[in-house]
Amino acid sequence: MSQKDIIILGIESSCDDTSAAVIKNEAILSNIIAGQEIHKIYGGVVPELASRAHQQNIIPVVDTAIKKAGISLQDIDAVAFTKGPGLLGSLVVGTSFAKSFALALNIPMLDVNHMHGHVLAHFIDDEGKAKPKFPFICLTVSGGHTQIVLVKDYLEMEVIGQTIDDAAGEAFDKAAKTLGFPYPGGPLIDKHAKLGNPDRFEFSKPQINGYDYSFSGLKTSILYFIQKQVRENPNFIEENLNDLCASIQKTIIEILFKKLILAAKDLKINQIAIAGGVSANSGLRSKLSEIGIQKKWDVYIPKFEFCTDNAAMIAITGKYMYKNDIFADQTVTAMARLKI
Ligand code: KG4
Ligand code: ZN
Numbered sequence: 001m002s003q004k005d006i007i008i009l010g011i012e013s014s015c016d017d018t019s020a021a022v023i024k025n026e027a028i029l030s031n032i033i034a035g036q037e038i039h040k041i042y043g044g045v046v047p048e049l050a051s052r053a054h055q056q057n058i059i060p061v062v063d064t065a066i067k068k069a070g071i072s073l074q075d076i077d078a079v080a081f082t083k084g085p086g087l088l089g090s091l092v093v094g095t096s097f098a099k100s101f102a103l104a105l106n107i108p109m110l111d112v113n114h115m116h117g118h119v120l121a122h123f124i125d126d127e128g129k130a131k132p133k134f135p136f137i138c139l140t141v142s143g144g145h146t147q148i149v150l151v152k153d154y155l156e157m158e159v160i161g162q163t164i165d166d167a168a169g170e171a172f173d174k175a176a177k178t179l180g181f182p183y184p185g186g187p188l189i190d191k192h193a194k195l196g197n198p199d200r201f202e203f204s205k206p207q208i209n210g211y212d213y214s215f216s217g218l219k220t221s222i223l224y225f226i227q228k229q230v231r232e233n234p235n236f237i238e239e240n241l242n243d244l245c246a247s248i249q250k251t252i253i254e255i256l257f258k259k260l261i262l263a264a265k266d267l268k269i270n271q272i273a274i275a276g277g278v279s280a281n282s283g284l285r286s287k288l289s290e291i292g293i294q295k296k297w298d299v300y301i302p303k304f305e306f307c308t309d310n311a312a313m314i315a316i317t318g319k320y321m322y323k324n325d326i327f328a329d330q331t332v333t334a335m336a337r338l339k340i
Helices: 037-042 049-067 090-103 116-123 170-176 186-193 216-232 236-267 282-295 313-323
Strands: 007-012 020-022 029-032 078-085 111-114 136-141 147-154 156-162 271-275 296-301
Touching: 007 049, 007 090, 007 186, 007 282, 007 313, 020 049, 020 313, 029 049, 029 236, 029 313, 037 049, 049 090, 078 116, 090 111, 111 313, 116 136, 116 147, 116 156, 116 271, 116 313, 136 236, 136 313, 147 236, 156 236, 170 186, 170 236, 170 296, 186 236, 216 236, 236 282, 271 282, 282 296
Parallel strands: 007 078, 078 111, 136 271, 271 296
Antiparallel strands: 007 020, 020 029, 136 147, 147 156
């Protein structure tokens, strides 16, 4: 007997990307993302401006996602939205939109944890690409989070290690700012790192117990090193940009892998995934493949479009909540802080 198809509209607005996606079971019919250029000039996301841009973008983004999916409103079984964690003013836009949408169409709502979304992006259908088997470990690295997550089932996850200060994405972005790059600088460090020597400069690495991370010491060590060099040679950054990027990237990746390897060994798990914006980093991706071969891990690396914030990951998470009858009602509110 064939099961009924489930069509879900997903909405993501936790930070500075307004996104809407339509999925049918595990297949994506559309995934529209509107970024916000406005933050570039400020060197970081300005919450009030992000919220305003979400308000402008949300209707055209949802409209485009539905049209591109080739479905009608009546086909949608439920609306999934990011409840948190994230910027409150941004989350409120997606949450309020989802509430009105659900009320107007008389369909259920699914309040998704953004971090579940990053992890479950691995279950989006992708031309026969293998999906992780439970239990697996997911290194979830974004602008706001750095977590080692033990994923026991679709909606059963435990954070076993996390940053005690800055996130890995912040380490990339702050180092990039020191080098004079606009926000977000992570992708620019990646681009220049490809042309540089990763062993040219050494930066300090944290000594933290267990599976936790710390990136604030690295940020300070990069800042002091660059300030000192620039005092001696004002052209130091330009003359060494590629090597600086490659060395910074290598240090961040080494810090990330030290704890990931430890966790995989202690838990005796060889299903290893990465997720979140920083998982788009080419150095991190190739290092995971390399270590995976060495350690006999099965590694899972998301497609680029599902690394950074997107609504497809919210829709697929919503699908698993739908199947488990985990619905929200009209009293639901956005939450800036929300545990996995
Ligand atoms: O998951 P995401 O889109 O948003 C959050 O939930 O935070 O992650 C954004 C972060 C930013 O810090 C950005 O610099 C970083 O991901 N990022 C990268 C790359 N692409 C995005 N960092 C390093 N290399 C990249 N290629
Ligand atoms: Zn994210």
